[in-house]
Amino acid sequence: MITRADVDDAARRTTGLTRVTPVVRADPEAFTAEVWFKCEFMQHAGTFKARGALNRILASKERGELDSGVGVVVASGGNAGLANAYAAAQLGVPATVFVPAAAPAVKVKKLKAVGATVVQGGAEYADAYQAAVEHARRTGAVYCHAYDQPEIAAGAGTVGTELLEQVAGVDTVLLAVGGGGLMAGIAAAVEGHAKVVAVEPSNAPTLHAALAAKEPVDVAVSGVAADSLGARRIGEIGYSVAVRTGVESVLVSDHHIVAARSALWNEYRLAVEHAAAAAYAALTSGAYVPEPGERVAVILCGANTDPATL
Numbered sequence: 001m002i003t004r005a006d007v008d009d010a011a012r013r014t015t016g017l018t019r020v021t022p023v024v025r026a027d028p029e030a031f032t033a034e035v036w037f038k039c040e041f042m043q044h045a046g047t048f049k050a051r052g053a054l055n056r057i058l059a060s061k062e063r064g065e066l067d068s069g070v071g072v073v074v075a076s077g078g079n080a081g082l083a084n085a086y087a088a089a090q091l092g093v094p095a096t097v098f099v100p101a102a103a104p105a106v107k108v109k110k111l112k113a114v115g116a117t118v119v120q121g122g123a124e125y126a127d128a129y130q131a132a133v134e135h136a137r138r139t140g141a142v143y144c145h146a147y148d149q150p151e152i153a154a155g156a157g158t159v160g161t162e163l164l165e166q167v168a169g170v171d172t173v174l175l176a177v178g179g180g181g182l183m184a185g186i187a188a189a190v191e192g193h194a195k196v197v198a199v200e201p202s203n204a205p206t207l208h209a210a211l212a213a214k215e216p217v218d219v220a221v222s223g224v225a226a227d228s229l230g231a232r233r234i235g236e237i238g239y240s241v242a243v244r245t246g247v248e249s250v251l252v253s254d255h256h257i258v259a260a261r262s263a264l265w266n267e268y269r270l271a272v273e274h275a276a277a278a279a280y281a282a283l284t285s286g287a288y289v290p291e292p293g294e295r296v297a298v299i300l301c302g303a304n305t306d307p308a309t310l
Helices: 004-014 048-062 078-092 105-114 125-139 152-168 182-191 206-212 236-245 254-268 274-284
Strands: 022-025 032-040 072-075 095-099 117-119 171-175 195-201 248-252 295-299
Touching: 004 048, 004 182, 032 105, 032 152, 032 248, 048 072, 048 078, 048 152, 048 182, 072 078, 072 125, 078 095, 078 105, 095 105, 095 125, 105 117, 105 182, 152 182, 152 236, 152 295, 171 274, 182 195, 182 236, 195 206, 195 274, 206 236, 248 254, 248 274, 254 274, 274 295
Parallel strands: 032 295, 072 095, 095 117, 171 195, 171 295, 195 248
Antiparallel strands: 022 032
């Protein structure tokens, strides 16, 4: 469980290390509501996850848990791996990233370019996760979870505190959910100020299924956004914050995610990954219909995509 106080601690800790990403207003004639894009895809490493990674590593250092010779370890061939490798490099400590054997060569290349030691093995993410946990146990490296650690989620929540300063009177925040770290952080940050609507692909409904079952449950995962929203179960932190703060959940199809991503490029020249476009798809598909005059912020959370596919 995290609160606004945890997010404020993260903001203090990471000041000067993260970018204050801009907000851009959508064309007024496009919606009856007032819609703003929070351009978090412009964050270091192209993902909001840089915020949580920096917070996690710095907090571990404050507690004396970080061995600067061993550094950190993470299991991820995607944004969490890139974010933690970036954060570790900025803070001058090593990063080891475990990825499945089938991880795309382009992602492995990116990780190495940031300075990470990449270890490939196993058929699935679960194998990489187990190997990373064992590496942490054996070496004393600080383990950085992709989403389900308090400091990771609180760091992500600084997106929300920035947003409250940038868009006065925001009513609703639309954001994509996979494992729930971003959702947990932002929901804690804006609690008492705005509601949060979690947007998920219909073929990866981790939070939606958990709310229906009244507990986190495993779901089948597939689709165009599975590389970023591919968690098979909502994190415990994400679920607990969602229940506490009354997060709403809506589902969008792959078709609508692809269309929303194209619209962001064609209409605004915003190049985002499918996970980021999922949040906008809630508006363009009608999965979420705001009231006239409602002030809605859409979190565009990442840019690690192939621009040739726009």
